[in-house]
Amino acid sequence: MSKVLVLGGGGFGTCLSNLLTENGNDVYLWEYNEKVRDVIRKEHENTVFLPGIKLSEKLKVVDEYQKLLGEEKFDFILLATPCQFLRGILKNLKTSLTYKVIIINIAKGIEIASKKRMSEVVEEELDGCDYEYGILTGPTHAEDLAKKMPSAILAASVNLETAEKIQKLFNNDYLRVYTGTDLIGAELGGALKNCLAIAAGMADGLELGDNSKAALLTRGINEIIRIGEYYGADPKTFFGLSGLGDIIVTCTSKHSRNRFVGEQLGKGRKLAEILESMNGISEGSETIKALHNIIVDENINAPIFTELYKVLYEDETLENLFYNLMSRKLKSEF
Known part of the structure; x- marks a missing residue:
């Protein structure tokens, strides 16, 4: 069992949080919108971004992830934040990360101001931190994946071993995860x-x-x-x-x-x-x-x-x- 912190409770972030929980991991989900957090916590459903999908009661919803990072030691941090807002999240992470962790990003985009890819943004903001980095990307709409419809996705990292760790974390009987090194x-x-x-x-x-x-x-x-x-x-x-x-x-x-x-x-x-x-x-x-x-x-x-x-x-x-x-x-x- 791995301990995972998910930053972002949109449709895909919620879907993957639930998947990881059902895979047997200890998962903590943080969402920027307090009302969405409260609904997920009380109703075990994200009625805003993933309606109709019941979430595991074992999924933990948290209000302050920075404080949590100082109290718990996570194996993985999943970045499920829209790419134009990613820098702010990373700046907060840098002040709290005191141990090695695997960062997994699912945001898809290019930063407008810098024209940089997300891995470049992460590298810039987490300079000096001890982490491995990979992404999860591919044809996986949350609406279908959350219903456990057979899907396939790519875990990519410049380090094959990192990609394989991500592969093992997410793979199950309805999500087949492949690896790649062309980040x-x-x-x-x-x-x-x-x-x-x-x-x-x-x-x-x-x-x-x-x-x-x-x-x-x-x-x-x-x-x-x-x-x-x-x-x-x-x-x-x-x-x-x-x-x-x-x-x-x-x-x-x-x-x-x-x-x-x-x-x-x-x-x-x-x-x-x-x-x-x-x-x-x-x-x-x-x-x-x-x-x-x-x-x-x-x-x-x-x-x-x-x-x-x-x-x-x-x-x-x-x-x-x-x-x-x-x-x-x-x-x-x-």
Whole structure:
């Protein structure tokens, strides 16, 4: 049995907390929203982010994780906080961590201000701390995983032994965990597919049909690979669980918040209105800001992501987006 602290009680954080508890671990869950914490503690259900799923009564809900870190010794800390808020959590961790721990991150995105991947943010903020680092990423919507529907996910770390420790922690009879050492590729796949899902949702909202969406996703994967090459990622990673797998589920699922944002944009709603009405966070609508800066600064050819940014933040029309993509200079596929 391992002792695990989970920081973030959104849908996926709650789902994994419950999974780890049922796997026989001693799990403590902290959520920023006090009302959500109280509901989980009293009703054993996260009615806001994961309604309808009964949680184990053994799952412990805590109000102050910094104090707890000084009183208990944890084997793993699971970061389930939206990526644009991660630095604040890490700063708090640094003042409390006095022993070696394995940090597992599930947030998918790129920090806007710094254009850094989450592993780079963790490395920067936890400088001097004794920890191992890995991520958990792949096609696993909390709504299905919480119902114990068979799923597969990737545990990635530059250190294979660390990835294997994460693999053993989460693996069970309905979640199959694979390992990988291409941390950069796994991070980028998880982050960029959220942006692509918004574009896919736009096609759904406009009722453009299957052909349009298939072309969009295929060429979108090509752009993700191109961006990955700039970072030094292994191209084959983008055809695995953290790439193609995550793209399929996020760009097609009714549970996808990012696809939902795009769909609503396609139906004529404004971005600010959509985001304000949502319980969860659309990581893609934030990540595209950092991604656009990277594309411009490094002169990367990524027309889909470029046009998507213009629609979200420069008031370009959806009609112009698809016209601009379809009217570009003809070329070979590869």
